[in-house]
Amino acid sequence: MAKIVCVLYDDPVSGYPSKYARDDLPQLDGYPDGQSLPTPKAIDFQPGTLLGSVSGELGLRKYLEAQGHQLVVTSSKDGAGSVLERELHDAEIIISQPFWPAYMTAERIAKAPRLKMIVTAGIGSDHTDLQAAMERGVTVAEVTYCNSNSVAEHVVMMTLSLVRNYIESYNWVIKGGWNIADCVARSYDLEGMNVGTVAAGRIGLRVLRLLKPFGVKLHYMDRHRLPESVEKELNVTHHGSLESLTKVCDVVTLNCPLHPETENMINARTLAGFKRGAYLINTARGKLCDRDAIAAALESGQLAGYAGDVWFPQPAPADHPWRKMPHHGMTPHISGTSLSAQARYAAGTREILECYFEGRPIRNEYLIVQDGKLAGVGAHSYSAGNATKGSEEAARFKQ
Structure with a gap:
């Protein structure tokens, strides 16, 4: 037994x-x-x-x-x-x-x-x-x-929610208001924007396919390059580094696994290389991002918005700064x-x-x-090591 x-x-x-x-x-x-x-x-x-x-x-x-x-x-x-x-x-x-x-x-x-x-x-x-x-x-x-397609749909939903300022507009309705100027002062069209995915595996590639009909310019960074036929089909530009991708993209979505090589890849230094007012979507893993650097970038305006459903640790303690930072669209981990x-x-x-x-x-x-x-997909997507350090903070969720 x-x-x-x-x-x-x-x-x-x-x-x-x-x-x-x-x-x-x-x-x-x-x-x-x-x-x-x-x-x-x-x-x-x-x-x-x-x-x-x-x-x-x-x-x-x-x-x-x-x-x-x-x-x-x-x-x-x-x-x-x-x-x-x-x-x-x-x-x-x-x-x-x-x-x-x-x-x-x-x-x-x-x-x-x-x-x-x-x-x-x-x-x-x-x-x-x-x-x-x-x-x-x-x-x-x-x-x-x-649940790869489930997550990709969530990425598209959050991208549109941030760019069109949906969440804050919805909140005006809940509060009984009709404040159109407040709603649209941070609202833009997605059409024509440069959108890039960090990793173009099952989720990242699905995101590219779902966003193509919106008339955006597509970009991706991945250590495994897409077939030439797929690049031509999507008219997508490959980038060899994170810096190359983020300096041209209005929207960046993270779709890579967490392992020691990707932990905190989005930090104060790399965020400084983003276009001012870019949007960042993270439905991959919270620990891909430096927690405090994300909050600071939203406060300063370097990021216009951050959305996702992944936190570190999970569940996130009640005092996690992402709960109260401005212009965010965070949810519990629900996309998948x-x-x-x-x-x-x-x-x-x-x-x-x-x-x-x-x-x-x-x-x-x-x-x-x-x-x-x-082994298997692990040998393709992960590196050896440990990314669990700090997970003991999850015990603070119910305290």
């Missing part, structure tokens, strides 16, 4: 839903690059329901208990007295989501002598100390592509956990578990670490 500890976010404050706004989800045939959708042997949930919160359990309980395994589901993940800490001693598998990450530091991995696998129900495994996982021989896997995305990452998690327990290979595109080294 294996113990699986699954860390999920809390149920809605109004209680787990008894009904939903829509009755079903559109059926997808596959992902744009030809990768197949998750292929578990079965699922024990209704697509379109809330699976990522504690009561949803990722739809895993029936399957795991039928196999004789123990499933512990909790939202208590931070601090020495958390349920996660108490259950580490004999846990074989840890599952969590990027939106409510179980920070698997080297210290926690050391407290889990039976640990064999860490699974991200979603995309992004930076909340695990990958170096420690490699040294301990722990497999790290994630459900690649499951729409009900549509949840159906895919819950199914993908089930697929990974089926492979593990049946001794079958896990898909190469789901692997981050295996056999003591970066």
